Amino acid sequence: MAKSWSPTSWRSFPIKQQPLWPDAADLDRALKQIAGYPPLVFAGEARSLQAGLAQVAAGNAFLLQAGDCAESFDDFSADSIREKLRVILQMAIVLTYSMGVPVMKVGRLAGQFAKPRSADYEKVGDDQIPVFRGHIVNADGPTAAARLPTPERLVQAYHQSAATLNLVRAFTKGGFAALDRVHAWNQEFVASSPAGRRYEQLAQEIDRALHFMRATGIDNEANSNLNQVDVWTSHEALLLSYEEALTRQDSTTGSWYDCSAHMLWIGERTRELDGAHVEFLRGVGNPIGCKVGPTMTGEELISLCEAVNPSRIPGRLTLITRMGVDNIEDHLRPLLRAVKDSGHPVVWACDPMHGNTYTSVGGHKTRDFESIVGEIEGFVRAHHVEGTWPGGIHIELTGENVTECIGGADKLIDSDLDSRYETVCDPRLNGRQSLELAFRTAEMIRSTEAS
Ligand code: PEP
Ligand code: CO
Secondary structure, eight states, X not given: OOSOOOTTGGGGSOOOSOOOOSOHHHHXXXXXXXXXXXXXXXXXXXHHHHHHHHHHHTTSOEEEEEEOSSOOSXXXXXXXXXXXXXXXXXXXXXXXXXXXXXXXXXXXXXXXXXXXXXXXEEEETTEEEEXXXXXXXXXXXXXXXXXXXXXXXXXXHHHHHHHHHHHHHHHHHTTTTOGGGGGGGSXXXXXXXXXXXXXXXXXXXXXXXXXXXXXXXXXXXXXXXHHOOOEEEEEEOOXXXXXXXXXXXXXXXXXXXXXXXXXXXXXGGGOOXXXXXXXXXXXXXXXXXXXXXXXXXXXXXXXXXXXXXXXXXXXXXXXXXXXXXXXXXXXXXXXXXXXXXXTOOOEEEXXXXXXXXXXXXXXXXXXXXXXXHHHHHHHHHHHHHHTOXXXXXXXXXXXXXXXXXXXXXXXXXXXXXXXXXXXXXXXOBOHHHHHHHHHHHHHHHHHHXXX
């Protein structure tokens, strides 16, 4: 790998998963426009997140990374952003309260648009049409015209990200996320589930603790830890020309940051060591992630750590494993040993979604809640045996009452999937399933750590 790096050096490396834009001049115009726009995040924020992730790497904090598989241009409203945020805040409270460690909250939001696909074309009737690659590239309708890559969408994705991030900042800094509002995050359809009722009890305990603090003379209102939270943004850095357009040199340090989000990750399909995605992300100062699927070897993983984090900065690299419930323990343990022996300080996070996707009898892409729980269980057990910290979870969810994953306390089954199947890409946990998962995860980690 070449030693020198620039925001454009990825262009001379082999690259996968890029759309075939029909008109180079159109693409260029859109990218120039974005390159002239303000950054979405600030380098100092990315460094704060990295400092928090360093605490996760050290075993003193936990990472909750969650949001849509793919954000949609159509489902874009204050309501959907607020419901997603509520569920993330609820899950974080459950994890913090039960595990007794800070939880770093990172959304798959405000930029999670581009999707890697396993094939370039899809058969619709007798025709072959280009696949849907996320609303930042094309439309999801099943026609060749809808699937035409349109550079104007890059600009729209930028604006939607900016508006989403603006609302997230308003909610998290403007009082919505204050701890004395824990009850208000329990939206109705979640509150009526068993996990929702458990959550209500926990919220009452928090209330009592806040009252107690106030009674002892502590000024809760003046304490920003009780009134504001940090919710960071992240997405898969897939469309490198878009990422390049938002990569800026930080005036305080001189380093380059990809200012499209606080954290960026490399997907399972684009993690070749000699490929463009590793080349691009090795040079930006943001904390980065990399998906780690079942074909990853210990040797390859160490080379990856060396490539993207040669200075071994804690919090810089999060390894997001996505093995599938049947593979997780056997595949993960040798990787944990290899990374531990190498001395690389990484965050280990479990994505229990992408290795457990299948097509239901009715033709819906789905996931079973019990496989998702099962993969987290295997992840936690493997870490326990190897003496490493199961640092976090990476989840696809929505706050809404969708029916995309089967199982959970409502025991959703295949035939329920039709009623509210709304995702534009992979199936997401709904609000009730997400909260239940937070309780189950916290219990698993607590009981394993205690044993
Ligand atoms: C994703 O996170 O939506 C995704 C495509 O995952 P992976 O790269 O692990 O397949
Ligand atoms: Co997905």
